[in-house]
Amino acid sequence: MTAAEQTGKQSYVLLHVGNRRFALRSELVEELAPPVRLHHFPNTTALVAGVIVRRGRIVPVYDVAPVLCGRESSIHRFYLVARRSFGTDSEASAIPVNGECELASAELLPTAVGEPGYFTGSLEVGDEKIQVLNLEALVRSRAGSNDSSNSAGFRR
Amino acid sequence: MKFASNDSSKPRRARHSEAVILFCIANQTFAIAADAVQEIRSTDSLGGAAIEIEQAEVPKVRHLVERARRTYYVVSGCAHFGLRVTRPTLVLILRQIRAAVLVDSIERMADVTTIHPLPRAFEGEERKWYRGLTYLEDRVIPVIHPGGFLTVEEFARLDQAAAASNAAQQMVGAEQG
Numbered sequence: 001m002t003a004a005e006q007t008g009k010q011s012y013v014l015l016h017v018g019n020r021r022f023a024l025r026s027e028l029v030e031e032l033a034p035p036v037r038l039h040h041f042p043n044t045t046a047l048v049a050g051v052i053v054r055r056g057r058i059v060p061v062y063d064v065a066p067v068l069c070g071r072e073s074s075i076h077r078f079y080l081v082a083r084r085s086f087g088t089d090s091e092a093s094a095i096p097v098n099g100e101c102e103l104a105s106a107e108l109l110p111t112a113v114g115e116p117g118y119f120t121g122s123l124e125v126g127d128e129k130i131q132v133l134n135l136e137a138l139v140r141s142r143a144g145s146n147d148s149s150n151s152a153g154f155r156r
Numbered sequence: 157m158k159f160a161s162n163d164s165s166k167p168r169r170a171r172h173s174e175a176v177i178l179f180c181i182a183n184q185t186f187a188i189a190a191d192a193v194q195e196i197r198s199t200d201s202l203g204g205a206a207i208e209i210e211q212a213e214v215p216k217v218r219h220l221v222e223r224a225r226r227t228y229y230v231v232s233g234c235a236h237f238g239l240r241v242t243r244p245t246l247v248l249i250l251r252q253i254r255a256a257v258l259v260d261s262i263e264r265m266a267d268v269t270t271i272h273p274l275p276r277a278f279e280g281e282e283r284k285w286y287r288g289l290t291y292l293e294d295r296v297i298p299v300i301h302p303g304g305f306l307t308v309e310e311f312a313r314l315d316q317a318a319a320a321s322n323a324a325q326q327m328v329g330a331e332q333g
Contacts, residue, residue: 039296041184041289042237044280051275051289051296058289058296060277086276093277139277 009105012123014130015080016098018069023104023123023132024082030092032101033079046142052079052094061094062139067118084135093135108132116141174271176290176299178263179248182239185263187290188300194251195223196262202247206230210321213313214306220318221256223249228256229314231305237285255305266292271299 011026033054038061040050049063059081065072079094080101106123118138119131175190206219216235221228228249234241236257244258271288284304290297306314 037294041186041282041296041298042239042285043278043282044238045278045282048277053291053296058272058275058291060275062277084277091276 009107011103011105012132013080013101014104014125015095015101017095018065018071020069021128021130022068023106023130024080024135025132026103028082028135030081030083032097032099033081033094035077036079047139049096054079054081054092054094057092059092059094061096064095064138067138067141082135084139093139095135173267173269176266176268177248178266178292178297179246179259180261180263181233181237181244181259182242184237184239185295185297186300187266187268187292187297188248188302190265192251192300192302193248195249197247197249199245199247199258207321209314209317210324211317213317214310217306217310217314220314221247221249226254227315227318228254229306229311230256230258233257233259236305250302250305253303253306254311255302257305268292268299 012023013026013029014021014023016022031054033052036052036054038050038052047062047064047067049061051058051060053059059079061079063072078097078099078101080097081092081094083090084093104123104125106125108121108123111119111121115131118134118141120134121132123130123132176187177190177193177196178185178187180186202221205221207221208219209217212218214229216232217229218232219230221230230247233239233244242260244260246259246262247256248259249256268290271290273288274283274286282298284307285301286298286304287301288299290299
């Protein structure tokens with residue numbers, strides 16, 4: 001057991017999306033990838049912006065900025081690669097981030113009433129309250145807005 | 157006379173490759189297995205043979221062509237993939253299914269050794285459109301699933317519309333005769 005676990009704290013990666021900071025459980029995070037090329041092709045899945053190639057694998061990229069910040073983020077420089085669960089299996093998934101990621105240990109505080117379901121709680125880091133992301137709920141948050149009609153098929 | 161190979165003890169890794177045709181629709185490159193394509197024709201050469209479908213049963217299909225006593229439904233690649241409308245110059249007539257696809261241009265042929273499965277993150281129509289993805293010269297290119305252009309149900313609706321259109325034409329012909 002780590003020192004953090006002994007004190008009831010867990011380890012999180014703090015990431016910047018748009019101009020806000022969020023946290024993700026560190027055990028889900030694989031790496032912070034450099035600004036490699038984003039490959040686009042037609043698709044109708046909400047939030048999936050394209051794919052990147054990392055270590056011979058094709059990794060889907062979720063553009064979560066519109067959900068988290070209400071608008072597209074044009075300033076992302078890196079990709080945070082994390083595992084997304086699919087039942088008993090998982091898949092590497094990338095989120096565009098600003099690059100300023102750090103590791104922090106903190107106690108998870110419960111979500112406030114009325115907060116979106118893609119937050120699992122929050123952390124207090126210094127004076128800042130940082131919301132913890134539930135990656136699965138986050139990428140599913142726009143699933144209902146999937147437009148299977150072809151007119152909305154290609155997102156850039 | 158046979159010469160023994162020096163490395164006969166080593167298992168030779170047979171790397172299977174597949175010939176694909178790279179084609180473009182609205183500046184987007186796609187790959188399709190070469191053996192899934194029976195014929196590539198220019199839209200100009202096919203113009204006279206194309207019959208307009210009067211009822212818009214399937215919006216992405218506006219024409220049919222008869223080839224070797226088979227009816228092929230001509231699918232607009234732009235409409236199928238939700239891309240901006242362009243002026244197609246070529247038609248890919250498919251081998252296994254009664255569909256032809258309007259495309260802008262052929263880029264070239266290539267051999268691909270690996271087709272990666274489409275990541276499970278993709279949950280929409282693209283799961284029917286693509287067999288997978290290939291990585292070719294620093295580009296990720298979707299590999300088309302030919303059977304994804306038209307569903308069985310769309311074929312049935314188109315067959316009905318084509319039959320109705322044919323019957324109407326015969327009736328007009330009989331009245332004029």
